[in-house]
């Protein structure tokens with residue numbers, strides 16, 4: 001039985017999707033990239049912003065009209081709008097964030113395979129995203145996630161190591177640890193576990209070359225963590241923080257529980273222990289009540305800091321959050337501010353890539369194509385190289401020859417493994 005997948009939203013959604021694919025493939029189901037030949041489709045959804053939710057309904061309207069393939073709809077939009085979805089898409093199946101634990105069992109019952117002793121391995125992606133944490137106990141005033149994904153919960157380390165070993169045996173060389181609040185990993189477990197110990201244990205898995213961390217919450221970042229992390233041989237040199245703003249008064253209204261001087265200390269720490277690392281942050285612009293002065297504080301914080309990039313998001317109110325009840329900033333002002341920050345961001349990204357001209361970096365070959373191949377380096381640069389075949393997912397060394405734009409470099413492979 002062939003199946004098709006798609007997902008919207010965060011890395012945690014991507015990680016969930018990758019795991020369902022591996023579970024189904026090891027049970028005799030075959031992934032197809034052509035939805036017309038699929039016996040069923042799986043869609044992992046996102047409702048973090050109004051725009052994200054609109055995209056889900058747009059996608060479903062299209063597939064509902066154009067094909068008879070039964071779809072299984074999963075995740076945050078189901079947790080938020082199940083009734084509406086069930087009314088509109090009658091013969092589809094819906095699993096919210098609690099029910100999704102039973103997704104694979106449901107599929108095996110509803111869409112049984114004749115020969116379940118066949119194992120397919122499509123290598124959907126070349127780097128594997130591994131979800132180790134879900135839910136959140138914080139209540140940032142703009143965020144709907146805790147209401148959709150529930151309380152914080154971590155996967156026991158033994159289970160994570162078992163999964164990582166298995167992914168290593170499938171040929172994956174890079175694992176990206178993801179979660180709704182990765183930094184709080186293990187705090188809910190008894191006995192308590194933590195992210196640093198987990199990384200150290202994962203480093204012992206010989207088949208895995210790189211371990212990358214997804215977004216880090218500044219409230220958990222301490223000297224010991226950064227120092228010890230730098231001693232682990234396989235940690236990838238890119239770190240992304242959820243700073244959100246460079247203005248203390250905005251951070252206070254966001255209920256982030258952090259101050260800008262703490263961000264400077266964190267950046268100093270990472271610069272000390274990871275000098276060449278690619279450091280980035282999320283920045284939420286146009287938060288209710290954001291004044292020109294507050295925006296300027298964020299702009300100067302980002303511009304003058306050692307950050308190398310930012311994901312800049314315009315604020316969008318989410319029903320059910322405190323921030324949605326606050327007076328909203330005019331859309332045109334928000335758009336102008338986002339544009340200004342994105343311009344600075346573009347300059348920073350190019351400047352960071354130019355530092356590696358004629359330097360050799362390690363990475364994973366993620367795409368093979370007759371025209372070119374693509375490498376993602378340990379410090380998270382995308383590098384286009386002349387076409388090579390048979391090295392997908394493999395570790396390579398690449399020399400940077402040219403910065404094409406803020407998102408792409410060109411280079412040559414100097415070593416394959």
Ligand code: SF4
Pocket residue numbers: 136137138139140143144145146180181
């Ligand atoms: S830490 Fe804040 S922004 Fe992040 S998921 Fe939790 S409530 Fe949302």
